[in-house]
């Protein structure tokens with residue numbers, strides 16, 4: 001069978017890569033030759049090269065919404081990235097470019113558009129990020145996780161499909177997870193996921209509350225790169241990891257309750273697994289506020305509770321968790337996503353380009 005090439009792009013944080021991985025894993029290896037264009041140093045490089053796929057790092061600039069001397073340099077970095085992406089795309093000659101957003105995707109999309117290559121983009125958040133805002137006009141089709149996101153894009157090329165979730169997330173084994181963590185049956189497991197890059201204030205508050213929390217839970221703390229606290233390594237009922245890969249599905253299968261940032265992909269995964277979650281979204285000071293909107297939408301639908309980071313203290317964390325546990329059955333009963341299988345929809349759409 002003749003293979004067609006497809007280029008994936010997206011990066012900066014895992015949320016702009018794991019949906020691509022979900023799709024790549026489901027594409028037939030006999031039919032598609034997958035290539036990935038990402039940044040030179042982002043997390044996508046590590047995650048994709050680990051899969052043994054051809055990875056090309058290009059120059060990319062941060063797209064800031066504020067005045068900064070770096071902006072000028074970044075304009076040149078983006079222009080350089082466009083030239084590099086253009087020359088790669090000419091060589092690869094793909095049938096399609098699929099983008100999950102993030103700064104690095106912009107040069108790739110502009111280059112693909114100049115070569116008249118069809119472009120699909122997926123927006124995970126309730127409102128579009130700057131990269132997808134720029135990219136939408138060059139795109140052939142736009143897919144969104146949230147229903148609410150569709151109104152920000154042209155109706156004639158936008159489809160609401162939900163979040164493409166890695167299949168292996170559903171194949172976790174509870175007992176294997178407990179064994180890996182060295183946890184017993186006695187107490188429930190609380191997993192803390194501070195976003196793929198970690199979350200300083202959440203990490204600090206969880207660590208300050210360990211005595212109280214470990215009286216009720218066994219804790220898995222996914223704390224982000226460089227944010228492990230080695231002095232806590234021997235704490236009973238507490239395990240910390242910077243980032244977990246294959247082990248994540250078993251850990252989630254063993255997890256009873258989650259404390260999480262409001263990153264879209266993570267919360268859609270927990271929703272699909274029906275795990276009650278307390279969302280502590282990234283503040284407006286640190287971001288464009290997308291996680292606040294994601295959290296609001298989830299909590300309004302009864303999938304989660306939300307705690308604002310400004311109100312996050314040891315007491316509010318413990319109180320919010322008590323509240324979550326009180327409502328756990330109700331939350332689990334609400335956790336039925338109205339949307340179908342986003343991954344199958346995307347695979348079908350991609351196949352139609354062969």
Ligand SMILES: CC(=O)N[C@H]1[C@@H](OP(=O)(O)OP(=O)(O)OC[C@H]2O[C@@H](n3ccc(=O)[nH]c3=O)[C@H](O)[C@@H]2O)O[C@H](CO)[C@@H](O)[C@@H]1O
Pocket residue numbers: 013014015016018019124125193194195196197222242243244245248262263264265266267269282287290291294
């Ligand atoms: C700081 C920042 O800009 N955050 C954004 C980023 O979040 P971030 O990169 O944290 O993305 P998400 O929470 O959406 O997704 C994280 C992904 O990493 C995986 N994971 C995480 C930890 C781990 O140890 N192992 C692992 O596999 C999760 O299962 C998930 O698939 O992209 C999201 C999707 O556009 C946005 O909603 C967030 O606002």
